[in-house]
Amino acid sequence: MEIMYVMIGLSLLMAIGFLIAFIWSIKTGQQDDLITPSMRILLEEKEYKNNK
């Protein structure tokens, strides 16, 4: 079942890729403020009020 090597390898590679992304996000303070961004996106552009 050598195919398992490939799959595990790839999966682990991806997982580690994401792990690095995770580390990056912490290092660069992406995760510092987990309240404001959710409100910020609501202020992007003018809303068309007449949309129901």
Place this chain on the structure above:
Amino acid sequence: MSTKSTTLEQFSYDNKIVRNFAIATIIWGIVGMLVGVIIATQLFEPAANITQYGSFGRIRPLHTNAVIFAFVGNAIFAGVYYSLQRLLKARMFSDFLSNFHFWGWQLIIVSAAVTLPLGITTSHEYAELEWPIDIAITLIWVTFGINMFGTIFKRRERHLYVAIWFYIATFITVAVLHLTNSMQLPISAFKSYYVYAGVQDALIQWWYGHNAVAFFLTTPFLGLMYYFLPKMANRPVYSYRLSILHFWALIFIYIWAGPHHLLYSSLPDWAQSLGVVFSIMLIAPSWGGMINGLLTLRGAWDQVRENTLLKFMVVGITCYGMATFEGPMLSLKNINAIAHFTDWIVAHVHVGALGWNGFLTFAMLYWLVPRIFQTTLYSEKLIKTHFWIGTIGIALYAIPMYISGFTQGMMWKQFTAEGTLQYGNFLDTTLQVLPMHMMRAVGGTLYLLGAIIMGYNLFKTMAQGTLLANEPAEAAPLAVEEQPEVGAHWHRWIERKPIQLLVASLIMILVGSLVELIPTFMVKSNVPTIEAVQPYTSLELEGRDIYIREGCVGCHSQLVRPFRSETERYGEFSKSGEFVYDHPFLWGSKRTGPDLHREGGKYPDSWHYHHMREPQSMSPGSIMPAYGVLYEQSLNTAQTQDKLQAMKQLGVPYDEAQIKNAVADLTKQSKEIQARLAEEKIKVGADKEIIALIAYLQRLGTDIAKK
């Protein structure tokens, strides 16, 4: 009056590309669903199979590809191109790439729509497209990636909103999966064989198949949900922290859940169990998304009452919750034993597709089209109609399918007191569920109707408004110290901290071992080989390719699971060693018709001859389409030699002689079959395709029998 400040940068959002993808979504959506309705009809009315190009086996993949990659795909791109620009306060990286991406993707869809009815397919579910198109997909996907990351790099908003994380995850994983599952050895422009065989091929395929669902139908839509739901409800998401946490959890686990598609297959038990465990663990993060979505609307239910868009979202998210709960349940071995191969799976998939993907897409389109066209929706009434028709459609689709699936699962396993199968004739079980199939078709039609109404409503909306092709916007650039540092930075933190070093080195090791391994696994395989199992003869191989071309795998599995009910019905259960020469594997995932792995020698050639020409003549009431063309078209042997050659390269032990005499052997064997048929007063040219097919069917699963 407004005093523009000097420091704000002026730029504009590209709405044109969003519109293009939106329109594509609508059109392909309707097409895909239409095909869906057609094949649904074929499942109770064989006469609906018009010409070989419209036969179920060939257009089922058309349906799946159209809805997944054309409808959902374009919807994803529309949503991403709209939200990404605004979340990052930047125009897309390159307009050229955007357009290249758009037209490229449409071209791929068109080519799929052409090749699939022509029977050009690899037979890997959701990856049927042949290698040239695979390459095109890769190219376009990379284009999309460059465009997205380019935008991320020139962004003006430092924080990457959670939706963007979901987009990134989607891009990376889909890329890797697509590449892994497209390792084919081309024979001609339109024919190739997978480098993996049997069990290994199956494993790779379902690892892909599952994650395709995960990362094409789930993560991007969670991203879209996290952007559009707050927008529609005009309130921030319930818990942003939770959204971040469940993202990482989802990402770390999802990858592993693939093998649960192969329970009771010849896959090693531990790999199966592994898939199960991780599938169960998936409930937590998946529901994290659902709960977060629904709770966002807490205290706003009055809004939901009058806002149809939110109604769409609520139903969609609920369906997501149901599907993500059902999925893990289905992966439990004992439930899977009943549900697998039945309509249950079809129901499960469509709850997700119609509810989650469909409804979210609809809501999204209704929301953004009027915005980029600076107008309001053409008709509120029509949206309401769409919502109700759609919802009823889903119900009418899912419920009958669940019943049907359960009925099938039960009947297949039903034994009499004497210990013989209650429904020994598979056909009985099929006839039993036909009414359900009819209802399903009605449900599907309603859903399609809803989509058409939406199309009309949205095009009217576009007509009454004018597209704001470049929406002006302004934002401050990233501050100096915020700007993404250049490569040097990465070195720094890798060197600064031992942990990063460890991680980095771990990757290096993996890459190394992969490079080492890939060549080895292609040649030698430690799947227990069985002496008796021999490669297919050239004729059988050609027959197998016809089997693939006609998409027989769509209705007939080739995997007898180790249950008494199945061994009673079909014969000895399948061993992984029997598939070592199967490039690709043809286990299938659905039993609309009986399993064929032990078909060889069950009936005389003549039975197959008649059955293929007019199935109802052999099994009255059968819903299998007739394959008249196989009796007119003569087999094209131009590539037979190349095919054997290719197989040899993939490790199938053909010797030079076999390859040299490929065609000769082929003609010889077909003459034998022709002779056998002649004994039963059947006149047919030895060169007809049906002969090859019969040869293949008669060979199926016979090897282990011969001592």
Place this chain on the structure above:
Amino acid sequence: MLELERPLLDTKTTCFHCGETCEDEIISYDHKSFCCHGCEQVYKLLSDNALSDYYACDINPGKAPSAQNFDFLNHPHFRDQLISFSSKGVSKVHFHLPAIHCRSCLYLLENLSRIEPAVVKSNLNFGKKELTVWFTESAIDLGALASLLARLGYEPLIDSGEEQAQQKKRTSQQNHLFLKLGIAGFCAGNAMLFSFPEYLGIEAGSLKSLFGYINIALGSIAVFYSGSDYFTNVWSHIKLRKLTIELPILLGILVGYLRSVYEVFSHTGAGYIDSVSGLLFFLLIGKWFQQKSFDFLSFERNYKAYFPLVISKMIQGKEQTCPLAEIEIGDHLIIRNQEIIPADAILLKGKSQMDYSFVTGESEYIALEPGNSMYAGGRHNGELIEIEIKKALNQSHLTQLWEQQAFKDPNHKTENWENFANTVGAYFTVVLLSLAAVVGVYWFTHDPSKWQNAVVSVLVIACPCALAISYPFALGHGIRWMAKFNFFIKDIQAFERMSQVDAIVFDKTGTLTLHRDEQPKFRLIRELSPWEERTIYSMVNQSTHPLSRQLAQYYRKQKLEIHETLSSIQEIPGKGIEAKQDNITFLVGNARFTGHILDKQQDFIRSESQLFIRIGEEPVGYIEFPWQNRAGIEYMIHALQANYEVYLLSGDKKSHAGTLLDWFPEESHYQFECSPLDKMNFIKKLQASGKKVAMVGDGLNDAGALKQAHVGIAISEDHLHFTPSSDAILQGKQLIHLPTFLKFAKFGLRLIKASFLLSLVYNLFGLSYAVQGTLSPLIAAILMPVNSLSMLFIANLGMNIKARGLKSYLAKRKGD
């Protein structure tokens, strides 16, 4: 009985900007009404800059603007402290804006650059109420920027450099922990994956060894990176010769890890990597969860934070503002009404009613004439005065308190008390090690092949991780819930100490008695003429009786003039003041003295809160003052006395204690006229007698006691208000619920102990295998997470249910 009310302006019009009811005048602009010109100005400013959406996001989102001048920020002393980064002429500054409260704030503050072009960009952190601004300093200076924010209604709270530093430290610690947590999770998840073939006892063939190695790699990351804190902590404890709970935990982890390494490399098994990393993951979740920090308040303020940041100095007869740090002996300072004396000094010009209540606890004002000396921390009431500094700030009379031991060593509390976990930890370690030894020896003598396995599994399975998990979760929930009731507790240690308290000491002024900042209510049969009011003002202005002072203060606020002279005036103690002006006799005092006739019950309250007036022969009614004691305080004291010894401390004269004393019958249970130092020593005395003392106080004068006590609880009306350094900050209104809160803390600890017992059962179960040397990694891998999870579950469920009950109970209390 007199029923006349002074007509109060009562209108429903609310300000379009800030939503306050428009008190005296209503300004209308653009068809909208505003409570003041400030609000109107902000509205103009926003609409002129196309920012009217501000009002779209939320209803009356604004806050009334302040005219506070921030020019002093331009002084290098502050500028350098505030500007965190500067390059290419663009500077970056963080402002703490307590007023931030809604989406509109976000909208406005992040669009600052539309109002002020010199602002490059601005970024808001809603949770920390912190605004980061990048601006071109050449175009606008820091002071102007701060003033702009104030004008918009977001007055920056300039806190001392050290507080900012602390916050930074906290954030980076949290990030670090989050990182370790994530990585531990990653390792645990994947390790579990790769251990699977082993568990199912299925032949994974050639993959097996590869899996083993990957596992080791993952395990190493988990143990040595994610678990690094355990190494450092244990090491530091060992150096202090202390046994803590962390030691046995680390032992378990380490042994498990090393064993796994051995097994993998010797191809004898798959080891415990997944259990070990999983355990670490759970432990870290716990650590992460307990880190609830209230970024918007500070528990660490010392007296410096109480003083003004800037003072106005006289330099060659010219007034000039400069930072506090720069005052020297001999400087002449200008002090305005309600300003604080920054250092011991003597009064040069003007008269002052000096209010020392915050620093000494005496509620009486001290009248000062030129030449009198005054002490740092006093709050000046009255006209503008000039003073001369006599002592440097850090040697002043006030600051001697901070010379005390309690302030010198930062963690004197953490060392002087027994943390349940560590107490257990100590015994645990001993028992565990001896057990391991016994088992080891036994097997070594009977069946040497088994001894390693047995010892390892004993150490692994018996590690008291359960306690280390239920602890942070139970207590973490504790402080979270308390915060919901406006009781902010510094950390879980403080919460645990609360559960151990058996004696409670209250400060009087400002704690049991309210801050006197409310309006007096006039219950008079007729309006007083301005002249009459002036006369009464002049009378009470000379009295030191608390009620008189309140009335005087009220009139001062009204900008009322006092008569130059009163023809005759005399104060009759216990009765009131009598004065003659233009041959009309004024009497101000209690009812009998002023000839008002009242029935009994009113007679009872009268003494505390009412000031009766008689003009000539006419009893004109009375002026009622807000309650002196906090509402419901008697009830609370009564409730506490059931389970605790309750004490009263005050810097005040006994005579001002009023009805409070009825609740403290025993002499030994109260002490008056005590200096800050006395209070501290009082606590010390109690502690010496083996008591675990909770101190409840509000002022600087309580700082010592708060610091010394087992738990120091500072009372504050709103969390922006200055509070001395303490373990917890309790909102004044909630003080009456103190008994309930203490009960909750007790419950928390009981819960932990209960769940700990349960975990012991798990451990014994595991041990029963371990001692026989038959513990398979699978059992370990199942048992440990199950154990951890159930601990987690109990802690969450228990605390939440209890707290919910608490909530509804308090709600009911509010009801009746």
